Amino acid sequence: MDHFELRGGELHAEGVPLSRLATEVGTPVYVYSTATLTRHYTVLRDAVAAHPTAFGDALIAFAVKANSNLSVLATLARLGCGADTVSEGEIRRALKAGVPPGKIIFSGVGKTDAELAYALDVGVRQINVESPAELDRLIAVAAGKGAVPDIAIRVNPKIGAGGHAKITTGGEGDKFGVPADEALALYARAAASPHVNPVGLACHIGSQITDLAPLEAAFRLLTDMTRTLRSQNLSVTRLDLGGGLGVPYAGGAQTASPADYAAMAARVLEGLEVEAAFEPGRLLAANAGVLLSRVIQITDRADGRRFVVLDSAMNDLIRPAMYDAFHEVKPVTPRPGPDRACDIVGPICETGDTFARDRLLPPLEAEDLVVFSGAGAYGAVMSSEYNTRPLVPEVLVDGDRWAVVRARPSWDEMLAREAVADWL
Template sequence: MNHFEIRDGVMHAEGVSLEAIAAEIGTPAYVYSAATLRRHARVLREALDGHAETTDALIAFAVKANSNLSVLKVLAGEGLGADTVSEGEIRRALAAGIAPEKIVFSGVGKTDTELAFAIRTGVLEINVESAAELDRLIAVAAGLGARPDIVFRVNPRVGSGAHAKITTGAPADKFGAPVEEVMALYARAAASNHVRPVGLACHIGSQITELSPLKAAFAVLRRMTLDLRAQGFEVHRLDFGGGLGVPYFDRPGEADPVDYAAVAAEAARGLDVQLAFEPGRMIAANAGVLLTRVIHVNERPDGMRFLVLDSAMNDLMRPALYDAFHDIRPVRPREGAAGPYDVVGPVCETGDTFAKDRVLPPLEAGDLAAFMTAGAYGATMANEYNSRPLVPEVLVDGDRWAVVRARPSYDEMLAREAVAGWLIP
């Protein structure tokens, strides 16, 4: 259950009508269900608790998927930590009440300033992705008189994901270091007085719907753990990353969390390591929708029919970036036959197209519609292209709802910029 359903002829988020939200704050707007966030967190926790090897695993929510403070606070209440890729994300996690010892700092391009902030904050681990980063981290830690725990991110040469742009473990991808290089870097780090190598990590892609690539990647970390220990090095932690796919409502494609946990447990059997997981999409995607309104239907003489919405690619980038599918549903369904539409937004780009030849129920000017499965990588990627105000976010919890990021006014948008002094008469 994802807590978005038709009641009395109108789509609701839990106990709140989406029509009521649109009437109050306008459209477009993201709407999140706290109940769905909690449910998905608990489903994964229960799956992991089914195996001794994964019972104490850290679930570090990928903040890049949805960084709203209220969303993070809901998940912190479920005991989740945070997987972060910038100082800003670390600060968001802390502001949401997530303890430093539950924060993982990942990313291929951490600056020295960000590394220093992570060290001073006392995050659980810094995931090192290259020799160059290790050198810089040692220098930063030495300057602070610190010795942070580090984990090496391995590129296992196992790439997977729903699109080439979200595959992160293939040989040509920028993430992590090859197995042979990590083995050498581990030895180098162990000889340093300024970092403490404690484990290995991998993350091979996003929206993965088959477990075989994950199983192969986990097996690489298992072999490396045994090899490193045979050389006398300590390996206490394995970070298995995230990437587990979600069903896009009426489309199949979900790897069962129970099966996922079993694969992870088998890979860790007998190793006596602390495990970490970095789910993002599987927790947040189906917990949110993008609420939009039809501006008009443009029917051309040649038979083309464009459904023009007030949401655009700057509000939901995924279709333009990844050809991503999002189910589109009317908030108040009309009677009548379904038909094909090209679904587009108002931005002056041909790429501002959400779907082509999508068969949808009848929709007319003024109707509300919802992009489903929009709770992950939606608002976090949104921008103000074409000087369109940044899309607001709403959290629903039972019968309560609140705007948790407001839509800026045009005056507020303009006030963020300063005209160069010499241009002012």
């Protein structure tokens, strides 16, 4: 469910007409709904809270990579949400947005020594170690600082899942984590060091997962490994279950519910007496945001093909070009008439700047406004200034009020970031 609905024949973000935002902010622009972010978080929180004996003092840590806007993070932080981070920059964003260090998890396959040192300085909840080499580097950094961080070993369960090969992270050939047999030995080696404190295991097998079976298989592997480690007199008090639960990008698409997801995880973890961590990203943010765009022109060819040319492009929303991702496209003010097959494209000089082929759309004309639904995750956060197009702005709506939470840069601001070599 989201809070982008037709009112009086026009699409609104909560109480704000999208046409007003287009007029006052310009297009393209990302628009986020506070009510939707709040609802999605509370639905997952309540689903997890229904199983206290299975999950202990559970932590929900939003995957900052899905949407790193400070106002989005602050909205979730005020609800009690933590942060799953994969860089020093994301840790800094989480802290600035009000997430306590004790609710920040630091993951990632390529943390630098400087990033590890920063995580130790601020006192994050735990560092998820993804390789023997990283453990060695972390031990050295921690020893130099006299710190003893809590760590989890990220396991590669050889179970890959997700909506696209590029967002599958738990398969045998994927770069993330440590194979299960090696992870057991690495955990024991960490426990022998006075400079780190291994507290648990972690895994994350992919993104946009609509079937619970691969997630359950991964969680069962973690529980089996926990029992094995405990049989070796090694303490395991936390399991980081990652994220990845999918969302319905297309109307009518079926996905597992947060309640079903939590119930499945509870069945697997019941009796293990661990604290569970959940790291949703897309689940909370995707349907809380839209990309608002304007039609530049309609191009009809003699062969019958129709191109709807928008002022948004692949630099604003790269998911269709990178992942063949589907986003519903809706007119802000629908016109009567039959749908027609269209190619939805942007103005960038790339054939890949195509959002959809042969998509059935209602009648559209130049200057009409449309939205890409489900654009709140991996949208603005992956945008760029390719073709020297200004970075797309972001707006947060809360009821009848709204604010620009990332401004569109001016041409002068864009050019001022570069310097011409002094010999030119």
